[in-house]
Amino acid sequence: xHEESDLRRxxxxxxGSVEPPPVPVEQIVRRARTIRLRRTGAAVGGIAVAxxxxxxxxxxxxxxxxxxxxxxxxxxxPTPAVSESPIRSAVPPIPIPSAxxxxxxxxxxxGGVFATGTANQKRWQLTVQNVADAGHACLPAVTVNGQxxxxxxxxxxxxxxxxxxxxxxxxxxxxxxxxxxxxxxxxVTRLVVQVGTGTPLNLRPVMVTACGEQFRLAGFxxxxxxxxxxxxxxxxxxxxxxxxxxxxxxxxxxxxxxPVGGAWQNLDLSRGFGTFHVIAHGKARVGGYAEGWQISAxxxxxxxxxxxQSQFLGPQGTTTSCAPVGTPDGAQAIxxxxxxxxxxIPVSQYALAVGPDVASVTARLSGGRTVRLTPVxxxxxxxxxxxxxxxxxxxxxxxxxxxxxxxxxxxLPEDGEAAWIQFKA
Amino acid sequence: MxxxxxxDVISSHDGEDFTEFAASRWAxxxxxxxxxxxxxxxxxxxxxxxxxxxxxxxWRVRRADDPDAYLRRILINTSNRRFRRHRVAEQxxxxxxxxxxxxxxxxxxxxxxxxxxxxxxxxxxxxxxxRYWEDLxxxxxxxxxxxxxxxxxxxxxxxxxxLRADDSLKDGG
Numbered sequence: 001x002h003e004e005s006d007l008r009r010x011x012x013x014x015x016g017s018v019e020p021p022p023v024p025v026e027q028i029v030r031r032a033r034t035i036r037l038r039r040t041g042a043a044v045g046g047i048a049v050a051x052x053x054x055x056x057x058x059x060x061x062x063x064x065x066x067x068x069x070x071x072x073x074x075x076x077x078p079t080p081a082v083s084e085s086p087i088r089s090a091v092p093p094i095p096i097p098s099a100x101x102x103x104x105x106x107x108x109x110x111g112g113v114f115a116t117g118t119a120n121q122k123r124w125q126l127t128v129q130n131v132a133d134a135g136h137a138c139l140p141a142v143t144v145n146g147q148x149x150x151x152x153x154x155x156x157x158x159x160x161x162x163x164x165x166x167x168x169x170x171x172x173x174x175x176x177x178x179x180x181x182x183x184x185x186x187x188v189t190r191l192v193v194q195v196g197t198g199t200p201l202n203l204r205p206v207m208v209t210a211c212g213e214q215f216r217l218a219g220f221x222x223x224x225x226x227x228x229x230x231x232x233x234x235x236x237x238x239x240x241x242x243x244x245x246x247x248x249x250x251x252x253x254x255x256x257x258x259p260v261g262g263a264w265q266n267l268d269l270s271r272g273f274g275t276f277h278v279i280a281h282g283k284a285r286v287g288g289y290a291e292g293w294q295i296s297a298x299x300x301x302x303x304x305x306x307x308x309q310s311q312f313l314g315p316q317g318t319t320t321s322c323a324p325v326g327t328p329d330g331a332q333a334i335x336x337x338x339x340x341x342x343x344x345i346p347v348s349q350y351a352l353a354v355g356p357d358v359a360s361v362t363a364r365l366s367g368g369r370t371v372r373l374t375p376v377x378x379x380x381x382x383x384x385x386x387x388x389x390x391x392x393x394x395x396x397x398x399x400x401x402x403x404x405x406x407x408x409x410x411x412l413p414e415d416g417e418a419a420w421i422q423f424k425a
Numbered sequence: 426m427x428x429x430x431x432x433d434v435i436s437s438h439d440g441e442d443f444t445e446f447a448a449s450r451w452a453x454x455x456x457x458x459x460x461x462x463x464x465x466x467x468x469x470x471x472x473x474x475x476x477x478x479x480x481x482x483x484w485r486v487r488r489a490d491d492p493d494a495y496l497r498r499i500l501i502n503t504s505n506r507r508f509r510r511h512r513v514a515e516q517x518x519x520x521x522x523x524x525x526x527x528x529x530x531x532x533x534x535x536x537x538x539x540x541x542x543x544x545x546x547x548x549x550x551x552x553x554x555x556r557y558w559e560d561l562x563x564x565x566x567x568x569x570x571x572x573x574x575x576x577x578x579x580x581x582x583x584x585x586x587x588l589r590a591d592d593s594l595k596d597g598g
Contacts, residue, residue, distance in 0.1 A: 004557070007588065011557045014535045015456040018465070023451035024473060025444050031477035 101177050101223035103201055114206040115181065115219025122173035126181055126219035128152065128210040131299075131327050132380035134356050138211030139299065139380045141325060142219075142264075144171060144179050149325040150264035151299050152215055153271045158185045161239035162232040164268040167222075167249045168324075170261020174223075178249045181219035182230070183268075190233040191218050194241075196226020222249060262324035266301040273320070274300025276307050277378035280385035284347065295337070295351055295385040297378055299325055306351040306385070308337045326353050334396065336413030350393065350412070351385035357400050358382070364395040443483055447476050450493070454500055460554035461504045463543040475500035497559070498569050501551060537593040544591075549584035552577055 112128040132139035141149035167180040184205040203218040276296035293310035303322040326332035337349040398406040458468035489495040
């Protein structure tokens, strides 16, 4: 390349050859609805500052079922002298299917393990384990290498002859692979999985016992794009092949509002959101208005989902955000719920699941104030959730028993935009 | 006023306007984003996000002196934010996922340019794409990137030096 005119010509050749699909207006509009008007807050910054002063910057976090409570300005303000703990994954990357995967064995079910193999030379293992917090009702779920759980519910409706497929991508040990499993009908004795033109995989369903229940499962990994076709065999012979929707295997191709890495995609959504339990509620005062808010959590086929209800959120008043289900010993998600602004003052809401070792979490706000939050148990899991008005959260710190600092993080989800990050305390 | 409420107001009054606007800018945004990221999927995602952000503040976009410049700035910011959020977790070096038709040497030329662009630091890449694809002046590029025209010139100079030194770009020109 010698001349700038040559570069211009090459650039036209490269970018001019791109033929985008039709403009997805509906998706764009849906997406726009989750985006807070950040500029509204920025544009009235001066007013907001005055408003903040008048409204007394407020962070409200109320454990349920205790009554609403504001945390005093002079509350505990620990300054953890710890470095950033590693975030397992910021917003997980959109995976491109290009992994070398193998299936070593379909497993025996011992220890909950029902499939193992390698992906890009790294070992993967699908296991059924209890993801409930200690002392709570057992909550069986499938995990990949002990991370990113997909809850299993009893007696699901079988939606295809091969059962119900579930897939997850964008995770360790190979973000560019998809890991999948089927809940297999009782009559099916064998499955043949065909990925594109690759070698067919022969799978035998494995019976796994967890939380006192039995689950018939078959797991595998997919490393290349191409249709995934599954044929189920029963004593009566082969059923018609079933083609798994690509949107379940490679959801990032079907652009979504929130990142999909680590979030299981289930064909069976009959238990989509699960049962919501209130984990925090209160009233937040902004510019002379006191508005009620409430955050609920549920674990279901859509992941760990949070339902935010607030008069700040407009006429409909609710939003739902889901993130991967963490495991007690693995990464947990910090979810930034879709925020908004009220009279130009930003209103942000956060929810996070916490592990069994966490005694409290502190949120440091812009301006230097710190508020301590105590985890609340709901549906077998432990959570912290809160609403911030007129300020941003600059740091979260996890504390264990005796005030020991477990971890601290400043890389929080995008303020005001439905997003999550995964964090391991 | 919540964004939900704003969106509802927008959708009732300006939905057709926005649909027309989005349709006419979509291809250009995807191509620009592809130049900035080198990844077709991410390019479409960024273009969607940019249009969604434009829609969320549609009244502001419509009132802008140059809506295209406004939209371009949103797209570049979206791309930069994505880079910042991904640079630790991003997986290295996936092969370019772009379907191109034409003679083999033309395909090779495009692949070489794509690879060379991906080797540039993000700001240098942005300067090159905005200058040689969007045909923007240095002043316009400076406005889009939020820097001075002098910075644009120095970034362009460094980027061009790297591209000139790239062996894969030396033939076929």
